Amino acid sequence: xxxxxxxxxxxxxxxxxxxxxxxxxxxxxxxxxxxxxxxxxxxxxxxxxxxxxxxxxxxxxxxxxxxxxxxxxxxxxxxxxxxxxxxxxxxxxxxxxxxxxxxxxxxxxxxxxxxxxxxxxxxxxxxxxxxxxxxxxxxxxxxxxxxxxxxxxxxxxxxxxxxxxxxxxxxxxxxxxxxxxxxxxxxxxxxxxxxxxxxxxxxxxxxxxxxxxxxxxxxxxxxxxxxxxxxxxxxxxxxxxxxxxxxxxxxxxxxxxxxxxxxxxxxxxxxxxxxxxxxxxxxxxxxxxxxxxxxxxxxxxxxxxxxxxxxxxxxxxxxxxxxxxxxxxxxxxxxxxxxxxxxxxxxxxxxxxxxxxxxxxxxxxxxxxxxxxxxxxxxxxxxxxxxxxxxxxxxxxxxxxxxxxxxxxxxxxxxxxxxxxxxxxxxxxxxxxxxxxxxxxxxxxxxxxxxxxxxxxxxxxxxxxxxxxxxxxx
Amino acid sequence: xxxxxxxxxxxxxxxxxxxxxxxxxxxxxxxxxxxxxxxxxxxxxxxxxxxxxxxxxxxxxxxxxxxxxxxxxxxxxxxxxxxxxxxxxxxxxxxxxxxxxxxxxxxxxxxxxxxxxxxxxxxxxxxxxxxxxxxxxxxxxxxxxxxxxxxxxxxxxxxxxxxxxxxxxxxxxxxxxxxxxxxxxxxxxxxxxxxxxxxxxxxxxxxxxxxxxxxxxxxxxxxxxxxxxxxxxxxxxxxxxxxxxxxxxxxxxxxxxxxxxxxxxxxxxxxxxxxxxxxxxxxxxxxxxxxxxxxxxxxxxxxxxxxxxxxxxxxxxxxxxxxxxxxxxxxxxxxxxxxxxxxxxxxxxxxxxxxxxxxxxxxxxxxxxxxxxxxxxxxxxxxxxxxxxxxxxxxxxxxxxxxxxxxxxxxxxxxxxxxxxxxxxxxxxxxxxxxxxxxxxxxxxxxxxxxxxxxxxxxxxxxxxxxxxxxxxx
Numbered sequence: 001x002x003x004x005x006x007x008x009x010x011x012x013x014x015x016x017x018x019x020x021x022x023x024x025x026x027x028x029x030x031x032x033x034x035x036x037x038x039x040x041x042x043x044x045x046x047x048x049x050x051x052x053x054x055x056x057x058x059x060x061x062x063x064x065x066x067x068x069x070x071x072x073x074x075x076x077x078x079x080x081x082x083x084x085x086x087x088x089x090x091x092x093x094x095x096x097x098x099x100x101x102x103x104x105x106x107x108x109x110x111x112x113x114x115x116x117x118x119x120x121x122x123x124x125x126x127x128x129x130x131x132x133x134x135x136x137x138x139x140x141x142x143x144x145x146x147x148x149x150x151x152x153x154x155x156x157x158x159x160x161x162x163x164x165x166x167x168x169x170x171x172x173x174x175x176x177x178x179x180x181x182x183x184x185x186x187x188x189x190x191x192x193x194x195x196x197x198x199x200x201x202x203x204x205x206x207x208x209x210x211x212x213x214x215x216x217x218x219x220x221x222x223x224x225x226x227x228x229x230x231x232x233x234x235x236x237x238x239x240x241x242x243x244x245x246x247x248x249x250x251x252x253x254x255x256x257x258x259x260x261x262x263x264x265x266x267x268x269x270x271x272x273x274x275x276x277x278x279x280x281x282x283x284x285x286x287x288x289x290x291x292x293x294x295x296x297x298x299x300x301x302x303x304x305x306x307x308x309x310x311x312x313x314x315x316x317x318x319x320x321x322x323x324x325x326x327x328x329x330x331x332x333x334x335x336x337x338x339x340x341x342x343x344x345x346x347x348x349x350x351x352x353x354x355x356x357x358x359x360x361x362x363x364x365x366x367x368x369x370x371x372x373x374x375x376x377x378x379x380x381x382x383x384x385x386x387x388x389x390x391x392x393x394x395x396x397x398x399x400x401x402x403x404x405x406x407x408x409x410x411x412x413x414x415x416x417x418x419x420x421x422x423x424x425x426x427x428x429x430x431x432x433x434x435x436x437x438x439x440x441x442x443x444x445x446x447x448x449x450x451x452x453x454x455x456x457x458x459x460x461x462x463x464x465x466x467x468x469x470x471x472x473x474x
Numbered sequence: 475x476x477x478x479x480x481x482x483x484x485x486x487x488x489x490x491x492x493x494x495x496x497x498x499x500x501x502x503x504x505x506x507x508x509x510x511x512x513x514x515x516x517x518x519x520x521x522x523x524x525x526x527x528x529x530x531x532x533x534x535x536x537x538x539x540x541x542x543x544x545x546x547x548x549x550x551x552x553x554x555x556x557x558x559x560x561x562x563x564x565x566x567x568x569x570x571x572x573x574x575x576x577x578x579x580x581x582x583x584x585x586x587x588x589x590x591x592x593x594x595x596x597x598x599x600x601x602x603x604x605x606x607x608x609x610x611x612x613x614x615x616x617x618x619x620x621x622x623x624x625x626x627x628x629x630x631x632x633x634x635x636x637x638x639x640x641x642x643x644x645x646x647x648x649x650x651x652x653x654x655x656x657x658x659x660x661x662x663x664x665x666x667x668x669x670x671x672x673x674x675x676x677x678x679x680x681x682x683x684x685x686x687x688x689x690x691x692x693x694x695x696x697x698x699x700x701x702x703x704x705x706x707x708x709x710x711x712x713x714x715x716x717x718x719x720x721x722x723x724x725x726x727x728x729x730x731x732x733x734x735x736x737x738x739x740x741x742x743x744x745x746x747x748x749x750x751x752x753x754x755x756x757x758x759x760x761x762x763x764x765x766x767x768x769x770x771x772x773x774x775x776x777x778x779x780x781x782x783x784x785x786x787x788x789x790x791x792x793x794x795x796x797x798x799x800x801x802x803x804x805x806x807x808x809x810x811x812x813x814x815x816x817x818x819x820x821x822x823x824x825x826x827x828x829x830x831x832x833x834x835x836x837x838x839x840x841x842x843x844x845x846x847x848x849x850x851x852x853x854x855x856x857x858x859x860x861x862x863x864x865x866x867x868x869x870x871x872x873x874x875x876x877x878x879x880x881x882x883x884x885x886x887x888x889x890x891x892x893x894x895x896x897x898x899x900x901x902x903x904x905x906x907x908x909x910x911x912x913x914x915x916x917x918x919x920x921x922x923x924x925x926x927x928x929x930x931x932x933x934x935x936x937x938x939x940x941x942x943x944x945x946x947x948x
Contacts, residue, residue: 016835018835022835023640063835101647102648104629104648105628107616107620107627108618109614120614136599140594140595141581142581143791144581144591144791145591145787146792149581154579155578173576174578182818184818185817188815210815318618318620319616319620320617321819321822340687341658343662344656344684344795347793360490364539
């Protein structure tokens, strides 16, 4: 059979042999070299000719049957599907490769001291998978469409509500909790729901770029406000307020300031008087090492103007993409309707697994383990910084996954950060997070890096920070 | 110790004993009955007093330590955390329960003949989990933040591109494929990206409500267009066209019409001339039983005005929430930027698992199995309908997961559907999908229901459809 000579396998190539065989046959069908109705060689013939196992050929034929190129004839092998003649009037795939070629890349692991990265190696996938197996045994419900649950499985919403009530003092009933794809989706949907183009949003400056992007994308005008040692500073004599205020009271991102009670009350009063919404992003409140557990801003709010958001990205692992928002009662239904239009609902198996993981207490055990490690890493880092005599000052320590290190006033933090990048370190400048001017500083993430990585990172950092040419005059 | 008498376990209650113990202690701390610094009973004392295992008490204490209520003292047991006095100045959770109570519910399975439901029991979770285990062995990359991949892992985009090129003739390079949370997110993001308030969208009528919701939410004006036997009918002498046209050419949703080649070319010309975008939703093209594989509209388009979308909800299982969109080159970057603001990226473990599942050929084997079953179910259903002499006419058969059954002209399809619901059946009326008038019909999903379920469903349906009072005069 002439066809057999047209096929050649490249055993060095990526992709399985069966994919190669199927691919080559498909090309021949698309170009008409194998015409519709033509019989294919038997699986035995082809496996002999190509020197591959017969199973490989069967699998390749199965792929072609699945894709409609080939049909199985009862007791007489395989033939090219009669409908494939349509391909000849169509542009074939090879015509299309004119545009720029792009090289695919692989996901990697964070480099020291990339901020806000949890140590995913502390997370026990084994325990997680045990919960996953358990919930999958409940039957097929978790595989079906469940469009009735746009804001999450009720059992997960209940467990999240209990967790937030207990650990953060959040005032909520379970049906006010909405599950989102990470907190970023909560920000995006809230922007979509609450903001009209031209409306004003107050944000701490420096602040979280992911939130700023959400507000800006909705057409809002973001007004950056300075931060003092008590937290965000509202404009004096501001009768107008903003439609929305976005704050990180427990642990300001990125500076680390904890908002004072007085400032919290000022904020709540302003929101009540102007009918504004406050979005409280409690992004890493779980990680306190020396200070007392600060309850959330939401817990102080008698008027339900605070929308509370958070995620499991930092407490479990980021790629999970499960976050939550606690909605004031008037927003519950409209948020659910929007989530439904946005993407129906979030993946169910992960939701049910998380519900079980929370219920079992495994979540709390994991948090404890992380808290202990992160605290140790933070103090080890600070110890080394001081031993190496690095020109860094850390005004706020003892909580969170990151630390802000302030540089001497004449340093240029962007230049610093660029040079650190050349040394293989990922340490963003404080000015990256700011719209207005900020004193020079660097943001260090410490949670994801063990003592050895911290030691190596600091050893690489020292010559850069102690070298010349870091000042603004550059 | 007086405290021991305040604790009582209810072994009938839902939730583990450790959760009950932790919960009761927490209440006592929140109300100040256990004050800060106070020592808790030893684990031995408490386990004796409550008649539970010591491990249960240890687990309860661990939860409380994790939540910051209790601290472990080296060699001297546990005490109430000093910071808990803050709770007394705060509203406690019990204050908040004034609002309406909501009863949580459980996800269920679809009832016959709910449309567009795949049979998830045909899906081998075992094989899927094997791929999942394999990709998780690659190291921790899949758990970390991977914000560099807003539109999906490159390996998945490559495998999806190969699948679409091969099976649907889609012209694309892998970097033009974006992974979304089901096709609904693709619709929502496209609406956000391409439509300004007041712009016009053409849609088939009847059509897919999920798409209509996305366009309407973006402020667009949806113009419903009739469908004839060749597909959507563009308005005659329409020089203006719409900004966007949403079509389901392979298998019109819900009628099942396959758009003729002539109509496809008319559509492509109109889009080219007006600079409109066409969104081709190829929602169940994989399921053809008797007819030829129709290549996609996108494959005919020389001008790259077609945006091609689809999902794995129907070919694998809906709760996976992974879909895709093939973007014309000018939209690639802006779509990725928007996806990044919308939710960073979709869950990674599922993405990598799916990439491996596609690569291995398991996907094609699964499709084949489904196609065979769905074809058999469709013909069994039609056989029974005719045997029972039901007043239904099926103009289009031989493909897809659903069938439209036309009712006699004097029937009211909403009345029919309501009565069928009372008989335990989920069969939406055709008019549910339409803005304008449609002849009366019912939409039957057959894929998810085996012969026994079909038989029972028809037996329940017969007395309803053959009963009195179905006509419009009601």
